[in-house]
Amino acid sequence: MEEVDDYREPCLQCGSVHWSISDEGRFFCTTCHNVIERTREVEEQPYTAGSSRVTTLGREQRVERRERGYRWAACEGFQFILSEQAAALVRLGVAPAFKDQVLWPLWRRYLRTRREAHGTLAEKGPSQAKAADSDWESDVGSSFPSTSETDNVSQSDSRGDWSSDSRDVSAGPCTGRVAVGDGMSMRRTLALIHLALVWSRQALTLGDLIGLADDGYIPYLDAYRVLPEEMKLDATKVGIFAPQSVPRHGELHREARTLQRFLRLPAFPPVRRQDPLHPEMLALRYLADANLPDDLHPWVCALLDRVGEPSVGPNLPEYDLRAAALVVLALKLFFGLDDHTEWDLSNAATASPPQTGSAFSLRRWYRLLHAAKLRAELMREDRIARKRWKSTLLYSNKKVESKAVKRQRNAEHLKSCFEQLRSRPASRGPSAPPSTFTFLWGEEPGADGPNLRRSTLAGAVRSEGEMLTPVNAAYWHPPLKSCNPRVSRICSSHYAETEPTLPRSFVWVVDLFAFMLRASPARLYREVLSMEKRVLAGHVISQRKKSKEGL
DSSP states (O other): OOHHOOOOOOOOOOOOOOEEETTTTTHHHHHHHHOOEEEOOOOOOOOTTOOOOOOOOOOOOOOOOOOOOOOOHHHHHHHHHHHHHHHHHHTTOOTTTTTIIHHHHHHHHHHHHTTOOTTTTTTTOOOOOOHHHHHHHHHTTTTTTOOOOTTTOSOOTTSOOOTSSSTTTSSSSEEEEEEESSSSOOHHHHHHHHHHHHTTTTSSSHHHHHHHHTTTSSTTTGGGGGGGGGGGTTTTTTTGGGSOOOOHHHHHHHHHHHHHHHHOOOOOOOOTTTSSHHHHHHHHHHHHHOOTTTTTTHHHHHHHHHHOOOOSSSSSSHHHHHHHHHHHHHHHHHHOOOHHHHHHHHHHHTTTOOOGGTBHHHHHHHHHHHHHHHHHHHHHHHHHHHHHSSSSOOOHHHHHHHHHHHHHHHHHHHHHHHHSSSSSOOOOOOSSSOOOSSOBSSSSSSSSSSOOTOOTTTTTTTETTTTTEOOOOOOOOOOOOOTTTTTTTTTTHHHHHOOOOOOOHHHHHHHHHHHHHHHOOHHHHHHHHHHHHHHHHHHHHHHHHHHHHOO
16 A cells, blocks of 8 residues: 555564554554554545545544524514514414504513614514504504604514624623513513503403413423524523523512513503403403302492492503402302301202202302312312423533433433323313313313302392392401501502401402412402402492481
């Protein structure tokens, strides 16, 4: 070979000049088989398409090739996730105009307030978004600045040309978990969507949004998976797009209020009675979900008329809490919920003649709902337990990734073995379409119990002339004294202190509706007190007017 002929040095052991090359590329003497340090120099051959030739590599240290990498602004990633979340809501039944006419204008307003709307940064959306932005801001009044002065809207889609020279995702004010007004986070994507849903008066409440995010119907816990391939992040930066849990009802409402003040939004449009977000319509939905008689709905509407329509103010309205609080007040009005009156009325309804056998019995209702609530709680806990404790991260090091993948496979194998050994609880299945109802009543397979909506209030009301009045003449309420105005902003409803002194049936009803709303019992109790103050204030005023007329 030419490589051997060029080397004419004698062997140090035998002195002969007869060299050959081993399979490892090292020189050795064919006479005495002495191996020397010299190796064959391998020239890298150019790759030819269709060639099956294999080139032997030398023993030099390999250099890891870097993939194509770009530095993305965090706001670009958050915008893409917002787009995917809105698209998921539209697929679930939200009006398509919600995204273009409400959500994108709010997002642009956030960017302008953050002074991030420069160049091509995150201003990509549907082609009609800019016109919808101007129409939306013109409808709400002059409190919004004109978008034509600051917006540089691209006509491309959200997957279009991304700016490769924008800030790194690990730098700038749009990263991480931030304080008031200091940047975007995954929690604020849900808060922004909630603001848009309330503004457009969609049927989804805050509890519905939390449930959809928790069950994976809209991207949140693994939202980084929806990012395009060119925006994939490494493990050190993916944390801002991979939250560990879905925020609770109170936390997300406070986040939305903070975002509302930061954006300096005007008063929300008034909700109409035909809107699904109106307390009258929500009360009908909660009565059906709680398996309560439809005859309660006119009384709930009467309480709503006494309280007054939801006022249009600067605060973010909570229509769901108001509707649930009015239903609780209606139950207190008819059945007392004082641990005595409700059971006496149930005994009377049970002992009624056969022709009135469809009278509503709160004892029977309690037994059905208590068992259904326990099953629903177990199913919700089971779904949480089946999820990963931490979101799967991306790995920049192949060695670390291989170890993590091996551990993940072992964990999944053990999980499948345990699932085969244990019996799963009966459920409607995770693949079922999402529903805003917590329970299922009727004769269908898998229902939580019989439907009581057609029951009457025969044992709880009596006729006085042409009017119906509750049989229960007494009405109890906790102290309605307001807190000190100096601390009212940070003072809670004192539910933890008051709960041991409240009747157990009332506490159970509050817990039931709080579970349905995915809210805390303390927040619902505070709303019940607020509605109770308004109802009793109107009653006191009417009594004073009657006394003056009598004089």
